[in-house]
Amino acid sequence: MIVKFWGVRGSIPTPGSDTARYGGNTVCVELNFTDIQRRIVIDAGSGLRLLGNDLLVEKTACGSLEADVFLTHTHLDHIIGLPFFAPIFQPETRLKIYGPVTCEDESLETVIGGQLSYRYFPVRQQELAAHIDYINLAEGCFDLGNNIRLTTKYLNHPLLCLGLRFEYNGKVCCTAYDTEPFQNLFVTDSRDPAFDAIMAHQGEAAAREENRRVADFFADADLLIHDAQYTQHEYDASRKGWGHSPMEYAIKAAMQSDVKRLALFHHDPMRTDAQLDELTKMLCDGRHMGDTAVFFAREGMQVEI
Numbered sequence: 001m002i003v004k005f006w007g008v009r010g011s012i013p014t015p016g017s018d019t020a021r022y023g024g025n026t027v028c029v030e031l032n033f034t035d036i037q038r039r040i041v042i043d044a045g046s047g048l049r050l051l052g053n054d055l056l057v058e059k060t061a062c063g064s065l066e067a068d069v070f071l072t073h074t075h076l077d078h079i080i081g082l083p084f085f086a087p088i089f090q091p092e093t094r095l096k097i098y099g100p101v102t103c104e105d106e107s108l109e110t111v112i113g114g115q116l117s118y119r120y121f122p123v124r125q126q127e128l129a130a131h132i133d134y135i136n137l138a139e140g141c142f143d144l145g146n147n148i149r150l151t152t153k154y155l156n157h158p159l160l161c162l163g164l165r166f167e168y169n170g171k172v173c174c175t176a177y178d179t180e181p182f183q184n185l186f187v188t189d190s191r192d193p194a195f196d197a198i199m200a201h202q203g204e205a206a207a208r209e210e211n212r213r214v215a216d217f218f219a220d221a222d223l224l225i226h227d228a229q230y231t232q233h234e235y236d237a238s239r240k241g242w243g244h245s246p247m248e249y250a251i252k253a254a255m256q257s258d259v260k261r262l263a264l265f266h267h268d269p270m271r272t273d274a275q276l277d278e279l280t281k282m283l284c285d286g287r288h289m290g291d292t293a294v295f296f297a298r299e300g301m302q303v304e305i
Ligand SMILES: [Zn+2]
Pocket: 010, 011, 075, 077, 078, 178, 266
C-alpha cells in the first residue's frame, strides 16, 4: 500500500513561509491499495481539500469514486476539511465515514453535520450530492473486505480517540494521534492529604496496563504514524494532560514495539520548518534507534509499505 500525507499539522492550519516545507494543512492521510483499487482516508483535516481535488481528476477518468474515511475523533482539526472535499458534491461519489462518538444520543452523522449547517457553511448536510454512509466505530477488530483487517484501540486524549491499525498482505500501517502516554490519575504523593495508597497503586497498574496494550497494538508495524506535537521539555514543563505526546516518547514506544518506520506527526502549529529541521538532526539520526527509521512527516510525502 502507498501512504500519502496530505496534512501533517495539528490543532489549526498554519499557512505561511515558516511552515511551507513541512506543510500547514491539518491532518489527513491516504492509504492507497493500488492492486485492489481501494482507498482509505484517515482523518479529514484541511489536507483533505487537496486530496479531494486530486480525486476529482481521477473520477473524470473512471466515472465514479469510492472511499472509506476513518475519523480518529471529531476535534475540529480532524474534520475541518470535510465541507471543502469536492467529491461530496458529486452524485457519483460513495463514501463510508467511520468514527467514534461519545454522546450516545448524537449519531456520527449529527456530529459531522454540525459544521454543515447555514450557521457555519453555505451548504447543508442534506444537500450533499454524494452517497454517504455513517458508521460508528468502537474498539475491536474488523474485516473491511479485500483482505484488509482493521484493529482499533482507544487512546489517551480528552475526547474519545481511536488508534487505527490496518493490515493488508502482511503489511501493517498503524496510527496513534491524538494521544499521550497513559498516566496514573490518582494522587501519588504520600504527603498530599488526598493520597490513598490503594487508589494510587491501582492507578499505577491501570496506566501500566493501558500502555502495555498500546505497545501490543503497535507491534511490528511497518509504518507507525504517531502524535509528536511536543518536545519532552515542553511536555514536562506545562503540557501534560493536553492529549499529545512528546517526540521522544513516540520514538521510544516505536522502538520497544519493533516498528520499522516511525512518522512523527501532528506537528505543533508553532513549530517552524527550521525547528523541525533542527529536531530532525537531534532525534532522527538513527544512532540509538535499533532498526526503527524515524522521520518527521511532511505534506505531500509518500511512503510505500
Ligand atoms: Zn488534533
